[in-house]
Amino acid sequence: MDIASIIGVAMGIILMLLGIITSGGIQTVGNFLDVPSALITIGGSNMAVLASRSIPEYVGALKSYTMIFKVAANDTKGVIKQIIDLSNTARKEGLLALEEAAGALDDPFMKKGVMLIVDGTEPELVKSILEAEIDSMADRHKSNYSVFEDIAAQGPAWGMIGTLIGLVNMLNDMSDASKIGPSMAVALITTLYGSIVANWFCFPAAGKLKARSNAEYMAKSIVIEGLLSIQAGENPRVTEEKLKSFLSPADRAAYEADNGGGATEGGAE
Structure with missing residues:
Protein backbone atom coordinates (compact mmCIF):
# COMPACT_ATOMS: atom_id res chain seq x y z
CA MET A 1 0.00 0.00 0.00
CA LEU A 33 -23.59 18.81 6.44
CA ASP A 34 -26.15 19.81 3.84
CA VAL A 35 -27.62 17.34 1.34
CA PRO A 36 -28.87 19.88 -1.24
CA SER A 37 -25.41 21.49 -1.32
CA ALA A 38 -23.78 18.09 -1.88
CA LEU A 39 -26.21 17.26 -4.67
CA ILE A 40 -25.54 20.53 -6.46
CA THR A 41 -21.76 20.60 -6.03
CA ILE A 42 -20.65 16.96 -6.12
CA GLY A 43 -23.44 15.82 -8.42
CA GLY A 44 -23.23 18.80 -10.74
CA SER A 45 -19.46 18.71 -11.17
CA ASN A 46 -19.47 14.99 -11.87
CA MET A 47 -22.34 15.19 -14.33
CA ALA A 48 -20.69 18.06 -16.19
CA VAL A 49 -17.60 15.90 -16.68
CA LEU A 50 -19.69 12.85 -17.60
CA ALA A 51 -21.37 14.92 -20.31
CA SER A 52 -17.96 15.43 -21.94
CA ARG A 53 -16.96 11.74 -21.75
CA SER A 54 -18.38 8.34 -22.56
CA ILE A 55 -19.79 6.30 -19.67
CA PRO A 56 -17.07 3.58 -19.88
CA GLU A 57 -14.34 6.25 -19.90
CA TYR A 58 -15.86 8.06 -16.92
CA VAL A 59 -16.45 4.89 -14.88
CA GLY A 60 -13.00 3.55 -15.73
CA ALA A 61 -11.42 6.77 -14.49
CA LEU A 62 -13.30 6.61 -11.18
CA LYS A 63 -12.16 3.01 -10.71
CA SER A 64 -8.56 4.08 -11.25
CA TYR A 65 -8.76 6.16 -8.06
CA THR A 66 -7.91 3.06 -6.02
CA MET A 67 -4.55 2.88 -7.80
CA ILE A 68 -3.23 5.82 -5.79
CA PHE A 69 -3.25 3.58 -2.72
CA LYS A 70 -1.11 0.89 -4.40
CA VAL A 71 2.67 0.99 -4.60
CA ALA A 72 3.89 1.41 -8.18
CA ALA A 73 5.49 -1.73 -9.58
CA ASN A 74 8.04 0.13 -11.74
CA ASP A 75 11.61 -0.93 -10.94
CA THR A 76 13.77 1.19 -13.21
CA LYS A 77 17.05 -0.12 -11.80
CA GLY A 78 15.83 -3.69 -12.27
CA VAL A 79 14.84 -2.93 -15.87
CA ILE A 80 18.33 -1.64 -16.64
CA LYS A 81 19.89 -4.73 -15.08
CA GLN A 82 17.70 -6.96 -17.28
CA ILE A 83 18.66 -5.00 -20.39
CA ILE A 84 22.37 -5.31 -19.59
CA ASP A 85 21.99 -9.06 -19.04
CA LEU A 86 20.33 -9.33 -22.45
CA SER A 87 23.09 -7.18 -23.95
CA ASN A 88 25.78 -9.50 -22.56
CA THR A 89 23.91 -12.54 -23.90
CA ALA A 90 23.62 -11.00 -27.37
CA ARG A 91 27.27 -9.99 -27.39
CA LYS A 92 28.50 -13.45 -26.41
CA GLU A 93 26.05 -15.67 -28.29
CA GLY A 94 24.43 -13.48 -30.94
CA LEU A 95 20.96 -11.92 -31.30
CA LEU A 96 19.25 -15.26 -31.93
CA ALA A 97 20.23 -16.36 -28.40
CA LEU A 98 17.85 -13.71 -27.08
CA GLU A 99 14.87 -15.86 -28.08
CA GLU A 100 15.60 -18.27 -25.25
CA ALA A 101 16.36 -15.44 -22.84
CA ALA A 102 13.02 -13.82 -23.68
CA GLY A 103 11.19 -16.81 -22.24
CA ALA A 104 12.38 -15.83 -18.76
CA LEU A 105 11.14 -12.24 -19.02
CA ASP A 106 8.07 -11.25 -17.02
CA ASP A 107 7.56 -7.92 -18.78
CA PRO A 108 5.39 -8.45 -21.91
CA PHE A 109 6.61 -5.16 -23.38
CA MET A 110 10.27 -6.09 -23.10
CA LYS A 111 9.55 -9.59 -24.37
CA LYS A 112 7.74 -8.15 -27.39
CA GLY A 113 10.71 -5.92 -28.20
CA VAL A 114 13.18 -8.78 -27.86
CA MET A 115 11.15 -11.00 -30.19
CA LEU A 116 10.96 -8.23 -32.78
CA ILE A 117 14.75 -8.05 -32.72
CA VAL A 118 15.11 -11.83 -32.94
CA ASP A 119 12.77 -11.85 -35.94
CA GLY A 120 15.11 -9.45 -37.73
CA THR A 121 12.79 -6.44 -37.73
CA GLU A 122 14.42 -3.22 -38.89
CA PRO A 123 15.51 -0.95 -35.99
CA GLU A 124 13.32 1.95 -37.10
CA LEU A 125 10.31 -0.33 -37.27
CA VAL A 126 11.08 -1.80 -33.84
CA LYS A 127 11.27 1.72 -32.43
CA SER A 128 8.07 2.76 -34.19
CA ILE A 129 6.09 -0.24 -32.94
CA LEU A 130 7.23 0.07 -29.34
CA GLU A 131 6.83 3.85 -29.22
CA ALA A 132 3.31 3.53 -30.62
CA GLU A 133 2.49 1.16 -27.77
CA ILE A 134 3.77 3.43 -25.01
CA ASP A 135 2.11 6.47 -26.59
CA SER A 136 -1.17 4.58 -26.59
CA MET A 137 -0.58 3.65 -22.94
CA ALA A 138 0.07 7.29 -22.06
CA ASP A 139 -3.16 8.35 -23.80
CA ARG A 140 -5.15 5.77 -21.80
CA HIS A 141 -3.59 6.99 -18.58
CA LYS A 142 -4.30 10.61 -19.50
CA SER A 143 -7.96 9.82 -20.10
CA ASN A 144 -8.10 8.60 -16.48
CA TYR A 145 -6.28 11.36 -14.62
CA SER A 146 -7.78 14.11 -16.81
CA VAL A 147 -11.24 13.15 -15.51
CA PHE A 148 -10.10 14.04 -12.00
CA GLU A 149 -8.53 17.26 -13.28
CA ASP A 150 -11.82 18.19 -14.93
CA ILE A 151 -13.88 17.39 -11.83
CA ALA A 152 -11.45 19.51 -9.80
CA ALA A 153 -11.96 22.39 -12.22
CA GLN A 154 -15.75 21.99 -12.13
CA GLY A 155 -16.06 21.62 -8.33
CA PRO A 156 -15.51 25.26 -7.32
CA ALA A 157 -17.66 26.46 -10.23
CA TRP A 158 -20.58 24.29 -9.15
CA GLY A 159 -19.96 25.39 -5.59
CA MET A 160 -20.51 28.96 -6.76
CA ILE A 161 -23.65 27.89 -8.60
CA GLY A 162 -24.97 26.37 -5.38
CA THR A 163 -24.10 29.53 -3.50
CA LEU A 164 -26.00 31.64 -5.99
CA ILE A 165 -29.02 29.34 -5.74
CA GLY A 166 -28.91 29.68 -1.94
CA LEU A 167 -28.63 33.46 -2.16
CA VAL A 168 -31.58 33.68 -4.51
CA ASN A 169 -33.69 31.65 -2.08
CA MET A 170 -32.53 33.78 0.82
CA LEU A 171 -33.22 37.09 -0.89
CA ASN A 172 -36.68 35.94 -1.90
CA ASP A 173 -37.63 35.55 1.77
CA MET A 174 -36.09 38.18 4.04
CA SER A 175 -39.18 38.72 6.18
CA ASP A 176 -37.53 36.97 9.13
CA ALA A 177 -34.13 38.53 9.86
CA SER A 178 -33.18 35.63 12.13
CA LYS A 179 -33.13 33.28 9.13
CA ILE A 180 -30.78 35.38 7.02
CA GLY A 181 -27.58 34.25 8.78
CA PRO A 182 -28.33 30.50 8.65
CA SER A 183 -29.51 30.81 5.04
CA MET A 184 -26.25 32.56 4.09
CA ALA A 185 -24.26 29.83 5.86
CA VAL A 186 -26.04 27.10 3.88
CA ALA A 187 -25.39 29.04 0.67
CA LEU A 188 -21.66 29.17 1.45
CA ILE A 189 -21.42 25.45 2.21
CA THR A 190 -21.66 24.66 -1.50
CA THR A 191 -18.51 26.70 -2.10
CA LEU A 192 -16.82 24.75 0.70
CA TYR A 193 -17.89 21.45 -0.85
CA GLY A 194 -16.53 22.53 -4.24
CA SER A 195 -13.14 23.32 -2.74
CA ILE A 196 -13.07 20.01 -0.87
CA VAL A 197 -13.92 18.03 -4.01
CA ALA A 198 -11.14 19.76 -5.92
CA ASN A 199 -8.35 19.94 -3.34
CA TRP A 200 -8.90 16.91 -1.14
CA PHE A 201 -10.18 14.34 -3.63
CA CYS A 202 -9.40 15.21 -7.24
CA PHE A 203 -6.15 17.17 -7.51
CA PRO A 204 -4.16 14.67 -5.35
CA ALA A 205 -5.56 11.73 -7.34
CA ALA A 206 -4.76 13.37 -10.68
CA GLY A 207 -1.24 14.25 -9.53
CA LYS A 208 -0.48 10.74 -8.27
CA LEU A 209 -1.90 9.03 -11.38
CA LYS A 210 0.03 11.38 -13.66
CA ALA A 211 3.27 10.71 -11.78
CA ARG A 212 2.68 6.95 -12.04
CA SER A 213 2.03 7.29 -15.78
CA ASN A 214 5.22 9.31 -16.31
CA ALA A 215 7.25 6.76 -14.35
CA GLU A 216 5.90 3.87 -16.41
CA TYR A 217 6.49 5.80 -19.62
CA MET A 218 10.11 6.40 -18.62
CA ALA A 219 10.64 2.74 -17.70
CA LYS A 220 9.35 1.63 -21.10
CA SER A 221 11.44 4.30 -22.84
CA ILE A 222 14.50 2.79 -21.15
CA VAL A 223 13.50 -0.60 -22.54
CA ILE A 224 13.25 0.81 -26.07
CA GLU A 225 16.60 2.60 -25.82
CA GLY A 226 18.27 -0.49 -24.40
CA LEU A 227 16.88 -2.90 -26.97
CA LEU A 228 17.88 -0.63 -29.85
CA SER A 229 21.40 -0.47 -28.41
CA ILE A 230 21.49 -4.28 -28.28
CA GLN A 231 20.26 -4.51 -31.86
CA ALA A 232 22.93 -2.02 -32.95
CA GLY A 233 25.61 -4.23 -31.36
CA GLU A 234 26.81 -1.61 -28.90
CA ASN A 235 29.16 -2.53 -26.09
CA PRO A 236 27.15 -3.50 -22.97
CA ARG A 237 29.14 -1.00 -20.93
CA VAL A 238 28.17 1.79 -23.31
CA THR A 239 24.55 0.66 -23.16
CA GLU A 240 24.67 0.65 -19.39
CA GLU A 241 26.05 4.17 -19.21
CA LYS A 242 23.42 5.36 -21.66
CA LEU A 243 20.58 3.86 -19.63
CA LYS A 244 21.92 5.12 -16.30
CA SER A 245 21.41 8.65 -17.63
CA PHE A 246 17.67 8.07 -17.11
CA LEU A 247 18.22 7.64 -13.37
CA SER A 248 18.32 10.31 -10.69
CA PRO A 249 21.71 10.73 -8.96
CA ALA A 250 20.43 8.82 -5.92
CA ASP A 251 19.04 5.95 -8.00
CA ARG A 252 22.23 5.88 -10.08
CA ALA A 253 24.35 5.55 -6.95
CA ALA A 254 22.06 2.78 -5.67
CA TYR A 255 22.26 0.95 -9.00
CA GLU A 256 26.06 1.13 -9.02
CA ALA A 257 26.21 -0.05 -5.41
CA ASP A 258 24.01 -3.05 -6.27
CA ASN A 259 25.98 -3.88 -9.40
CA GLY A 260 29.59 -3.48 -8.37
CA GLY A 261 30.10 0.16 -9.29
CA GLY A 262 28.34 -0.25 -12.62
CA ALA A 263 30.89 -2.65 -14.09
CA THR A 264 29.38 -4.83 -16.79
CA GLU A 265 30.41 -8.40 -17.23
CA GLY A 266 31.62 -9.00 -20.72
CA GLY A 267 31.80 -5.26 -21.37
CA ALA A 268 35.40 -5.30 -22.59
CA GLU A 269 36.08 -5.62 -26.24
Missing part, protein backbone atom coordinates in the same frame (compact mmCIF):
# COMPACT_ATOMS: atom_id res chain seq x y z
CA ASP A 2 1.12 3.57 -0.73
CA ILE A 3 1.45 5.05 2.76
CA ALA A 4 1.74 8.62 1.46
CA SER A 5 -1.65 8.46 -0.25
CA ILE A 6 -3.31 6.82 2.74
CA ILE A 7 -1.90 9.38 5.18
CA GLY A 8 -2.65 12.30 2.88
CA VAL A 9 -6.30 11.38 2.23
CA ALA A 10 -7.06 10.29 5.79
CA MET A 11 -5.30 13.17 7.53
CA GLY A 12 -6.87 15.68 5.16
CA ILE A 13 -10.38 14.89 6.40
CA ILE A 14 -9.23 14.35 10.01
CA LEU A 15 -7.50 17.73 10.21
CA MET A 16 -10.48 19.44 8.62
CA LEU A 17 -12.81 17.89 11.20
CA LEU A 18 -10.41 18.82 14.02
CA GLY A 19 -10.40 22.39 12.77
CA ILE A 20 -14.20 22.51 12.84
CA ILE A 21 -14.43 20.88 16.27
CA THR A 22 -11.72 22.97 17.94
CA SER A 23 -13.17 26.22 16.59
CA GLY A 24 -16.81 25.65 17.51
CA GLY A 25 -17.19 22.35 19.31
CA ILE A 26 -18.27 18.93 18.11
CA GLN A 27 -21.88 20.07 17.93
CA THR A 28 -20.96 22.38 15.02
CA VAL A 29 -20.05 19.47 12.69
CA GLY A 30 -23.71 19.19 11.70
CA ASN A 31 -23.62 22.77 10.45
CA PHE A 32 -21.35 21.65 7.65
Whole structure:
Protein backbone atom coordinates (compact mmCIF):
# COMPACT_ATOMS: atom_id res chain seq x y z
CA MET A 1 0.00 0.00 0.00
CA ASP A 2 1.12 3.57 -0.73
CA ILE A 3 1.45 5.05 2.76
CA ALA A 4 1.74 8.62 1.46
CA SER A 5 -1.65 8.46 -0.25
CA ILE A 6 -3.31 6.82 2.74
CA ILE A 7 -1.90 9.38 5.18
CA GLY A 8 -2.65 12.30 2.88
CA VAL A 9 -6.30 11.38 2.23
CA ALA A 10 -7.06 10.29 5.79
CA MET A 11 -5.30 13.17 7.53
CA GLY A 12 -6.87 15.68 5.16
CA ILE A 13 -10.38 14.89 6.40
CA ILE A 14 -9.23 14.35 10.01
CA LEU A 15 -7.50 17.73 10.21
CA MET A 16 -10.48 19.44 8.62
CA LEU A 17 -12.81 17.89 11.20
CA LEU A 18 -10.41 18.82 14.02
CA GLY A 19 -10.40 22.39 12.77
CA ILE A 20 -14.20 22.51 12.84
CA ILE A 21 -14.43 20.88 16.27
CA THR A 22 -11.72 22.97 17.94
CA SER A 23 -13.17 26.22 16.59
CA GLY A 24 -16.81 25.65 17.51
CA GLY A 25 -17.19 22.35 19.31
CA ILE A 26 -18.27 18.93 18.11
CA GLN A 27 -21.88 20.07 17.93
CA THR A 28 -20.96 22.38 15.02
CA VAL A 29 -20.05 19.47 12.69
CA GLY A 30 -23.71 19.19 11.70
CA ASN A 31 -23.62 22.77 10.45
CA PHE A 32 -21.35 21.65 7.65
CA LEU A 33 -23.59 18.81 6.44
CA ASP A 34 -26.15 19.81 3.84
CA VAL A 35 -27.62 17.34 1.34
CA PRO A 36 -28.87 19.88 -1.24
CA SER A 37 -25.41 21.49 -1.32
CA ALA A 38 -23.78 18.09 -1.88
CA LEU A 39 -26.21 17.26 -4.67
CA ILE A 40 -25.54 20.53 -6.46
CA THR A 41 -21.76 20.60 -6.03
CA ILE A 42 -20.65 16.96 -6.12
CA GLY A 43 -23.44 15.82 -8.42
CA GLY A 44 -23.23 18.80 -10.74
CA SER A 45 -19.46 18.71 -11.17
CA ASN A 46 -19.47 14.99 -11.87
CA MET A 47 -22.34 15.19 -14.33
CA ALA A 48 -20.69 18.06 -16.19
CA VAL A 49 -17.60 15.90 -16.68
CA LEU A 50 -19.69 12.85 -17.60
CA ALA A 51 -21.37 14.92 -20.31
CA SER A 52 -17.96 15.43 -21.94
CA ARG A 53 -16.96 11.74 -21.75
CA SER A 54 -18.38 8.34 -22.56
CA ILE A 55 -19.79 6.30 -19.67
CA PRO A 56 -17.07 3.58 -19.88
CA GLU A 57 -14.34 6.25 -19.90
CA TYR A 58 -15.86 8.06 -16.92
CA VAL A 59 -16.45 4.89 -14.88
CA GLY A 60 -13.00 3.55 -15.73
CA ALA A 61 -11.42 6.77 -14.49
CA LEU A 62 -13.30 6.61 -11.18
CA LYS A 63 -12.16 3.01 -10.71
CA SER A 64 -8.56 4.08 -11.25
CA TYR A 65 -8.76 6.16 -8.06
CA THR A 66 -7.91 3.06 -6.02
CA MET A 67 -4.55 2.88 -7.80
CA ILE A 68 -3.23 5.82 -5.79
CA PHE A 69 -3.25 3.58 -2.72
CA LYS A 70 -1.11 0.89 -4.40
CA VAL A 71 2.67 0.99 -4.60
CA ALA A 72 3.89 1.41 -8.18
CA ALA A 73 5.49 -1.73 -9.58
CA ASN A 74 8.04 0.13 -11.74
CA ASP A 75 11.61 -0.93 -10.94
CA THR A 76 13.77 1.19 -13.21
CA LYS A 77 17.05 -0.12 -11.80
CA GLY A 78 15.83 -3.69 -12.27
CA VAL A 79 14.84 -2.93 -15.87
CA ILE A 80 18.33 -1.64 -16.64
CA LYS A 81 19.89 -4.73 -15.08
CA GLN A 82 17.70 -6.96 -17.28
CA ILE A 83 18.66 -5.00 -20.39
CA ILE A 84 22.37 -5.31 -19.59
CA ASP A 85 21.99 -9.06 -19.04
CA LEU A 86 20.33 -9.33 -22.45
CA SER A 87 23.09 -7.18 -23.95
CA ASN A 88 25.78 -9.50 -22.56
CA THR A 89 23.91 -12.54 -23.90
CA ALA A 90 23.62 -11.00 -27.37
CA ARG A 91 27.27 -9.99 -27.39
CA LYS A 92 28.50 -13.45 -26.41
CA GLU A 93 26.05 -15.67 -28.29
CA GLY A 94 24.43 -13.48 -30.94
CA LEU A 95 20.96 -11.92 -31.30
CA LEU A 96 19.25 -15.26 -31.93
CA ALA A 97 20.23 -16.36 -28.40
CA LEU A 98 17.85 -13.71 -27.08
CA GLU A 99 14.87 -15.86 -28.08
CA GLU A 100 15.60 -18.27 -25.25
CA ALA A 101 16.36 -15.44 -22.84
CA ALA A 102 13.02 -13.82 -23.68
CA GLY A 103 11.19 -16.81 -22.24
CA ALA A 104 12.38 -15.83 -18.76
CA LEU A 105 11.14 -12.24 -19.02
CA ASP A 106 8.07 -11.25 -17.02
CA ASP A 107 7.56 -7.92 -18.78
CA PRO A 108 5.39 -8.45 -21.91
CA PHE A 109 6.61 -5.16 -23.38
CA MET A 110 10.27 -6.09 -23.10
CA LYS A 111 9.55 -9.59 -24.37
CA LYS A 112 7.74 -8.15 -27.39
CA GLY A 113 10.71 -5.92 -28.20
CA VAL A 114 13.18 -8.78 -27.86
CA MET A 115 11.15 -11.00 -30.19
CA LEU A 116 10.96 -8.23 -32.78
CA ILE A 117 14.75 -8.05 -32.72
CA VAL A 118 15.11 -11.83 -32.94
CA ASP A 119 12.77 -11.85 -35.94
CA GLY A 120 15.11 -9.45 -37.73
CA THR A 121 12.79 -6.44 -37.73
CA GLU A 122 14.42 -3.22 -38.89
CA PRO A 123 15.51 -0.95 -35.99
CA GLU A 124 13.32 1.95 -37.10
CA LEU A 125 10.31 -0.33 -37.27
CA VAL A 126 11.08 -1.80 -33.84
CA LYS A 127 11.27 1.72 -32.43
CA SER A 128 8.07 2.76 -34.19
CA ILE A 129 6.09 -0.24 -32.94
CA LEU A 130 7.23 0.07 -29.34
CA GLU A 131 6.83 3.85 -29.22
CA ALA A 132 3.31 3.53 -30.62
CA GLU A 133 2.49 1.16 -27.77
CA ILE A 134 3.77 3.43 -25.01
CA ASP A 135 2.11 6.47 -26.59
CA SER A 136 -1.17 4.58 -26.59
CA MET A 137 -0.58 3.65 -22.94
CA ALA A 138 0.07 7.29 -22.06
CA ASP A 139 -3.16 8.35 -23.80
CA ARG A 140 -5.15 5.77 -21.80
CA HIS A 141 -3.59 6.99 -18.58
CA LYS A 142 -4.30 10.61 -19.50
CA SER A 143 -7.96 9.82 -20.10
CA ASN A 144 -8.10 8.60 -16.48
CA TYR A 145 -6.28 11.36 -14.62
CA SER A 146 -7.78 14.11 -16.81
CA VAL A 147 -11.24 13.15 -15.51
CA PHE A 148 -10.10 14.04 -12.00
CA GLU A 149 -8.53 17.26 -13.28
CA ASP A 150 -11.82 18.19 -14.93
CA ILE A 151 -13.88 17.39 -11.83
CA ALA A 152 -11.45 19.51 -9.80
CA ALA A 153 -11.96 22.39 -12.22
CA GLN A 154 -15.75 21.99 -12.13
CA GLY A 155 -16.06 21.62 -8.33
CA PRO A 156 -15.51 25.26 -7.32
CA ALA A 157 -17.66 26.46 -10.23
CA TRP A 158 -20.58 24.29 -9.15
CA GLY A 159 -19.96 25.39 -5.59
CA MET A 160 -20.51 28.96 -6.76
CA ILE A 161 -23.65 27.89 -8.60
CA GLY A 162 -24.97 26.37 -5.38
CA THR A 163 -24.10 29.53 -3.50
CA LEU A 164 -26.00 31.64 -5.99
CA ILE A 165 -29.02 29.34 -5.74
CA GLY A 166 -28.91 29.68 -1.94
CA LEU A 167 -28.63 33.46 -2.16
CA VAL A 168 -31.58 33.68 -4.51
CA ASN A 169 -33.69 31.65 -2.08
CA MET A 170 -32.53 33.78 0.82
CA LEU A 171 -33.22 37.09 -0.89
CA ASN A 172 -36.68 35.94 -1.90
CA ASP A 173 -37.63 35.55 1.77
CA MET A 174 -36.09 38.18 4.04
CA SER A 175 -39.18 38.72 6.18
CA ASP A 176 -37.53 36.97 9.13
CA ALA A 177 -34.13 38.53 9.86
CA SER A 178 -33.18 35.63 12.13
CA LYS A 179 -33.13 33.28 9.13
CA ILE A 180 -30.78 35.38 7.02
CA GLY A 181 -27.58 34.25 8.78
CA PRO A 182 -28.33 30.50 8.65
CA SER A 183 -29.51 30.81 5.04
CA MET A 184 -26.25 32.56 4.09
CA ALA A 185 -24.26 29.83 5.86
CA VAL A 186 -26.04 27.10 3.88
CA ALA A 187 -25.39 29.04 0.67
CA LEU A 188 -21.66 29.17 1.45
CA ILE A 189 -21.42 25.45 2.21
CA THR A 190 -21.66 24.66 -1.50
CA THR A 191 -18.51 26.70 -2.10
CA LEU A 192 -16.82 24.75 0.70
CA TYR A 193 -17.89 21.45 -0.85
CA GLY A 194 -16.53 22.53 -4.24
CA SER A 195 -13.14 23.32 -2.74
CA ILE A 196 -13.07 20.01 -0.87
CA VAL A 197 -13.92 18.03 -4.01
CA ALA A 198 -11.14 19.76 -5.92
CA ASN A 199 -8.35 19.94 -3.34
CA TRP A 200 -8.90 16.91 -1.14
CA PHE A 201 -10.18 14.34 -3.63
CA CYS A 202 -9.40 15.21 -7.24
CA PHE A 203 -6.15 17.17 -7.51
CA PRO A 204 -4.16 14.67 -5.35
CA ALA A 205 -5.56 11.73 -7.34
CA ALA A 206 -4.76 13.37 -10.68
CA GLY A 207 -1.24 14.25 -9.53
CA LYS A 208 -0.48 10.74 -8.27
CA LEU A 209 -1.90 9.03 -11.38
CA LYS A 210 0.03 11.38 -13.66
CA ALA A 211 3.27 10.71 -11.78
CA ARG A 212 2.68 6.95 -12.04
CA SER A 213 2.03 7.29 -15.78
CA ASN A 214 5.22 9.31 -16.31
CA ALA A 215 7.25 6.76 -14.35
CA GLU A 216 5.90 3.87 -16.41
CA TYR A 217 6.49 5.80 -19.62
CA MET A 218 10.11 6.40 -18.62
CA ALA A 219 10.64 2.74 -17.70
CA LYS A 220 9.35 1.63 -21.10
CA SER A 221 11.44 4.30 -22.84
CA ILE A 222 14.50 2.79 -21.15
CA VAL A 223 13.50 -0.60 -22.54
CA ILE A 224 13.25 0.81 -26.07
CA GLU A 225 16.60 2.60 -25.82
CA GLY A 226 18.27 -0.49 -24.40
CA LEU A 227 16.88 -2.90 -26.97
CA LEU A 228 17.88 -0.63 -29.85
CA SER A 229 21.40 -0.47 -28.41
CA ILE A 230 21.49 -4.28 -28.28
CA GLN A 231 20.26 -4.51 -31.86
CA ALA A 232 22.93 -2.02 -32.95
CA GLY A 233 25.61 -4.23 -31.36
CA GLU A 234 26.81 -1.61 -28.90
CA ASN A 235 29.16 -2.53 -26.09
CA PRO A 236 27.15 -3.50 -22.97
CA ARG A 237 29.14 -1.00 -20.93
CA VAL A 238 28.17 1.79 -23.31
CA THR A 239 24.55 0.66 -23.16
CA GLU A 240 24.67 0.65 -19.39
CA GLU A 241 26.05 4.17 -19.21
CA LYS A 242 23.42 5.36 -21.66
CA LEU A 243 20.58 3.86 -19.63
CA LYS A 244 21.92 5.12 -16.30
CA SER A 245 21.41 8.65 -17.63
CA PHE A 246 17.67 8.07 -17.11
CA LEU A 247 18.22 7.64 -13.37
CA SER A 248 18.32 10.31 -10.69
CA PRO A 249 21.71 10.73 -8.96
CA ALA A 250 20.43 8.82 -5.92
CA ASP A 251 19.04 5.95 -8.00
CA ARG A 252 22.23 5.88 -10.08
CA ALA A 253 24.35 5.55 -6.95
CA ALA A 254 22.06 2.78 -5.67
CA TYR A 255 22.26 0.95 -9.00
CA GLU A 256 26.06 1.13 -9.02
CA ALA A 257 26.21 -0.05 -5.41
CA ASP A 258 24.01 -3.05 -6.27
CA ASN A 259 25.98 -3.88 -9.40
CA GLY A 260 29.59 -3.48 -8.37
CA GLY A 261 30.10 0.16 -9.29
CA GLY A 262 28.34 -0.25 -12.62
CA ALA A 263 30.89 -2.65 -14.09
CA THR A 264 29.38 -4.83 -16.79
CA GLU A 265 30.41 -8.40 -17.23
CA GLY A 266 31.62 -9.00 -20.72
CA GLY A 267 31.80 -5.26 -21.37
CA ALA A 268 35.40 -5.30 -22.59
CA GLU A 269 36.08 -5.62 -26.24
